Amino acid sequence: MTFILPYVVIAVLVLAIAVMLARQDHYPIDVETETGKEFNRNLLEKSCLDLAERIFDPADYRWLRDDLCFPQLARVLARHRRAMALRWLRGMRSSFNELVREPLPIGEMRGPDEGLPGWTMAFHTLRFHATLSYAIIMVWTFGPYHGIVHSFDWLRIASVAEYRKGRYGVANPN
């Protein structure tokens, strides 16, 4: 009985989730407000990026905690910044998804065998979502000032190697 029970439960779950996901009438297509959409659209503009820099910058938090000696106020600020950071990251995801949803103009429709760029873009899309999900989990768990920099160190190493490779033609010029 213990052997078959998981499989029967899995079968029921598969069916229930598939029915739920395949239903289109409850798609939350227009639930975002116009303000939210506008915010998402301008997310990569300089003002929004400056705001993001500010959200993830621990300087204000440290100033409150260490210089002014208001640790409780600093904690409240960190809590608010965490909510803002999560909102910014989710906005980034919505904005990216909106860009992804842009279909090709009919005149530019190409055949099914598009070659490498299609695969590369799909890979980049997956990578972006993986990175973003990781960042959301880190911020949600530890706040906007903790851990993300260290956890993304491997990205720095990878991108420096890629940059050097692109610039000098080798991964390590030395």
Place this chain on the structure above:
Amino acid sequence: MASRMGILSFALWTFSVALQAALLLRAKSGRFLNKYPIFYSYIFFVMVTDGVSYAIYLLYPHYYASVFWFCFIAWLVAEFAVLAEASDHIFKPYPPIRRLGRLLTVCICVIFFVVYVAPPLLQPQSSRAAMLELVKRSSLTKAVLILVLLGAARLYRLPLGKNVSGLMLGFATYLAFNIANMALDQKYGGAGYAGIFAIVGPVSFVVALAIWNVALWRFDPALSRGREFERGAENISEPLANRLGKYDSELTRLFRR
């Protein structure tokens, strides 16, 4: 009892063939056979092999089990191709994720085969047990694939269209029945479940065929959303890959401080 089961089996087989024929004829008269070539080839293949195996059951009953399982394995493999085709229909109109369906299909199939499907097949066991295990595990792999594809479509809020959502739902129903049926047969196969097993399998396929008939009665493709298209046309001068790259680089830049 045995004759009653035989009549029920024959009735299910007849109904199944009728639904398969209806599906093919409807697509032919609606001129959308070529829109889902792999799916309709699969239905045609099932119809032909069903007929051949039933003829073998009547004429050479000793060979029936071998022929049935051989055909069943071929259907199992073909179903992966049908799901890949359905995923293409979901993601094709969107260039950045045009290949996402195929990528997910390949990744899930390879990972599940290496980690979940292959290991038990390498253990010593009877060929029937191995076959049931293979069917159960490959069905679960396909069910997970369907859920991941539907989940990805939901994540991007992509419209599925009646055809593709029905196709996925039909498969999910059939696979869910299969998973439970195979697990129950592995446990109670020798204790009177064999009769029920022989009925549940065809019933699940008839249910799936009924769903496909309803969903594919008319050609209803997943149309891309017009509003995003208008917005996209404004910025079409900048390559999409560059715009996507900006997101990636800004995100990594922010966390590299």
